[in-house]
Amino acid sequence: MHQSIAPISLAAAAAIFLTGCGGPAPSSTGSTTAEPSSASATPTSPAPTSPAKAYTNEDLTAIVTGLRDAQGRALTVVPAAQVDQGLIVARELLKNAVITPKDCGVLADNNTQVPEGSTYAAGASLAAEAKTATIVTVFAVKDPAVMTGQFDKSEAAIRDCSTYTVELKGQKITSAMKPLEVPVEADKSMSALQTQTLPTGQKQAVLTVTGVKGTLAATAVKTGTTGTVTASAAPELARLVNAALAAG
Numbered sequence: 001m002h003q004s005i006a007p008i009s010l011a012a013a014a015a016i017f018l019t020g021c022g023g024p025a026p027s028s029t030g031s032t033t034a035e036p037s038s039a040s041a042t043p044t045s046p047a048p049t050s051p052a053k054a055y056t057n058e059d060l061t062a063i064v065t066g067l068r069d070a071q072g073r074a075l076t077v078v079p080a081a082q083v084d085q086g087l088i089v090a091r092e093l094l095k096n097a098v099i100t101p102k103d104c105g106v107l108a109d110n111n112t113q114v115p116e117g118s119t120y121a122a123g124a125s126l127a128a129e130a131k132t133a134t135i136v137t138v139f140a141v142k143d144p145a146v147m148t149g150q151f152d153k154s155e156a157a158i159r160d161c162s163t164y165t166v167e168l169k170g171q172k173i174t175s176a177m178k179p180l181e182v183p184v185e186a187d188k189s190m191s192a193l194q195t196q197t198l199p200t201g202q203k204q205a206v207l208t209v210t211g212v213k214g215t216l217a218a219t220a221v222k223t224g225t226t227g228t229v230t231a232s233a234a235p236e237l238a239r240l241v242n243a244a245l246a247a248g
Contacts, residue, residue, distance in 0.1 A: 052215045055140035055248065060121035063138050063247045067123060070236045075123030075136060083122050083137075097168045104161035117142045132224035134237070138244050139217045148188070151212050155190045171199040182234045185242045186211030193231050205229035209237040211245055218244035 057080060067075050099105040120139040127133070141147050158179055166173045174197045182191035194206040203226040210219040220237035222229050 052142065052144050053248075054142065055119050055216065057119045057121060059248075060119055060138045060140060063244050064121045064123035064136060066247055067136060067240055067243055069125035069134055069240075071125075071127075073125060075125050075134075078122040078124055078135075080121070083120065093168060097166050100165045100167070101161070104157055104164040115141050115143075115146055130224065130228050132222060132228050134240075135221045135223070136240050136244065137219050137221075138248070139219070140215050140248075142215065144215050147212055147215060147217060151188055151190070151210075151217070155188075158190060158192050173198055178231075180231055180234055182209055182238050184209065184211040184238050186213050186245055188212040189241075191234055191238075193234075195226060207231065207233055207237060209234055209241050211238075211241040213245045213248065216245060216248045218248075220244075 061077060061080075064075055064077055069075060118139065118141045120137060122135060122137040124136075125134045158177055161177055163174070163176050165175070176195045178193045180191040180193055182189070184191075189209070189211040191209045192207075194208070196204045196206065198204060205224060205226045205228070207222045207229050208219060210217060218241045220240040222233050222237055
């Protein structure tokens with residue numbers, strides 16, 4: 001099991017990077033300008049807003065613990081220390097990585113850090129016979145603007161980076177990214193199927209579905225060799241995302 005948990009912790013860390021790192025970014029839909037008000041209009045005070053919901057690591061672990069995979073099995077919780085180690089390893093690896101085109105580096109930005117005060121938890125389900133893994137991460141921040149900003153930046157990168165390469169220590173991985181339209185019960189969502197060609201020539205598929213609701217994000221990832229993971233599994237991942245957000 002320990003040999004399996006190590007790569008899963010890296011995958012969980014990657015999902016956190018995708019939805020949670022960095023600060024606010026411009027919205028992918030651009031800015032809007034309000035219509036001028038009438039000169040005789042009376043200024044009004046903004047309506048009071050409710051404070052954003054806060055989540056502890058324990059809250060998020062409880063959400064993950066309650067999830068079930070497509071076979072009805074409970075997910076195995078990835079210890080927080082394993083996810084933290086995965087984040088550290090990912091940052092160190094990416095420091096020397098060359099990503100082409102450069103703008104696609106937002107998908108694995110080595111200059112960003114998990115925002116202060118953020119919380120997260122992860123769980124995994126391994127299908128030994130199919131040789132696939134399903135990883136779910138739930139991630140929360142204090143300020144919903146942070147979540148929205150990074151989501152918009154990641155969504156734009158997924159749309160624009162149909163093909164990109166990551167080169168590290170002379171080894172190159174080429175990725176082909178295809179955005180998918182997957183219904184998710186969330187304020188914002190994005191999905192994609194990525195095919196990675198490894199330095200050995202082996203091809204690996206990574207299917208991702210992400211949903212955001214307020215300060216909470218849930219990402220479900222299914223990974224395996226090409227052919228074992230296809231877009232047909234997207235509804236299965238959307239169900240996990242929906243369940244996680246509903247539990248929050």
